[in-house]
Each structure stands twice: as C-alpha cells, then as structure tokens.
Amino acid sequence: MTLSSTKIIKVIVVTDNLEKTVSAYKTLLGTGKEPAGLHAEHKEVRSPYTKYKGADITDTPMKVESVFSDNFWFEIIQPLGNNDPWAAWLKEHGTSICSICLLSDGPLENDEETMKNAGFESLFKQEKGYEAYEYFDTSNALGVLVEVKEQYK
Numbered sequence: 538m539t540l541s542s543t544k545i546i547k548v549i550v551v552t553d554n555l556e557k558t559v560s561a562y563k564t565l566l567g568t569g570k571e572p573a574g575l576h577a578e579h580k581e582v583r584s585p586y587t588k589y590k591g592a593d594i595t596d597t598p599m600k601v602e603s604v605f606s607d608n609f610w611f612e613i614i615q616p617l618g619n620n621d622p623w624a625a626w627l628k629e630h631g632t633s634i635c636s637i638c639l640l641s642d643g644p645l646e647n648d649e650e651t652m653k654n655a656g657f658e659s660l661f662k663q664e665k666g667y668e669a670y671e672y673f674d675t676s677n678a679l680g681v682l683v684e685v686k687e688q689y690k
Contacts, residue, residue: 538650538651538654539651540639540641540648540651540652540685541641541642541643541647541648541651542639542640542641542642543639544639544640545609545637545638545639546609546610546638546639546640546686547603547609547610547611547612547637547638548609548610548611548612548634548636548637548638549611549612549613549614549623549634549635549636549637549638549682549684550562550611550612550613550614550632550633550634550635551613551614551615551616551623551626551627551630551632551633551635552613552614552615552627552632553615553627553631553632554615554632555600555601555602555613555614555615558613558615558632559602559604559613562604562611562613563604566604566605566606566611568604568605569604569605569606569607569610583664583666583669583689584664584666585663585664585665585666586663586664587661587662587663587664588661588662588663589620589621589622589660589661590660590661591659594620594621596618597616597618597620597621597623598616598617598618599614599615599616599617599618599621599623600614600615600617601613601614601615612638614635621661622635622636622660622661622672622682623635626682634681635681635682636672636681636682636683636684637681637682637683637684638670638684638685638686639683639684639685639686640686640687640688641685641686641687643687643689643690644687645669645670645671645685645686645687648671648685648687649671649685652671652673652675652683652685657673657674657675657678657683658673658674659671659672659673659674660672660673660674660682667688667689668686668687668688668689669686669687670684670685670686670687671684671685672684673685
C-alpha cells in the first residue's frame with residue numbers, strides 16, 4: 538500500500554538563524570505568491586492536541602517564515618526550544634532541509650497506517666482542530682523526515 542498522495546506542498550528547512558536563511562532563499566527564489574487557501578478559515582472538527590515521540594507536549598517555541606515558489610513553499614523554522622523534531626534535527630544536522638510535506642487525500646489515519654506498515658515510526662503529531670499533520674522518522678531511508686498533512690474539507 539502507498540500513501541494517499543505524493544503531492545509535495547512544502548519543504549521544511551531548519552536553521553539557527555532565521556533571518557539569514559530566509560534572506561538567502563528570497564535572494565534565489567524571490568518571494569513568490571502565497572498559495573490560494575493557505576490562510577482560509579476552516580471549521581474546527583476535532584479536538585486539538587500535540588504529541589512528540591508519543592507524549593503530550595504543550596509548546597513548540599519557534600520562529601517561522603515562509604518563502605513561496607510556483608508550486609510549493611519553503612517553511613523555514615528556527616527552533617527556540619529543545620523538545621520537538623525541529624530542534625532535534627537542527628542539533629544533529631545543522632541548517633538543512635528537515636522534511637518534505639505531502640498533502641494527504643485523507644484521512645490521515647490511513648497514511649499513518651501505511652507509514653507504520655512500511656516501518657516508519659511517528660515522531661510528531663499535531664491535531665489543530667481544522668487540520669492534522671504527522672512527521673514520520675524516514676531519515677535513515679530517505680535522508681529527510683516525511684510530514685503528511687490532512688486539511689479537513
């Protein structure tokens with residue numbers, strides 16, 4: 538079984554210097570146009586929560602900025618804490634691409650089962666009420682983490 542979608546919607550870059558990294562991306566790519574619906578209002582349909590390595594967490598402090606290209610965007614993250622996948626990636630790999638985000642055809646639980654059956658553990662899962670996403674530890678096999686995101690319709 539394969540994932541419900543292989544549509545890449547964003548590439549996540551972690552850095553220890555947000556301004557410097559964003560400036561470098563904008564110099565190469567410009568600022569691009571924000572994808573339609575990125576900040577659209579959504580109806581909340583589920584109860585929010587955040588888990589890291591299976592445990593509930595309450596905060597993932599960070600600075601974030603997006604740089605848009607024609608068909609996806611770069612989400613550039615500077616972690617400010619130490620208990621999340623972005624801080625762990627930065628500590629181990631330095632400024633680099635951390636993950637790719639695939640837009641699920643939903644439900645996310647089906648893709649979660651596919652990843653589990655492929656031997657990839659869940660690292661981070663967040664339910665925002667109007668969308669959910671999950672990071673899987675694919676780094677040894679793929680060189681990056683894979684994030685699968687479901688936006689509720």
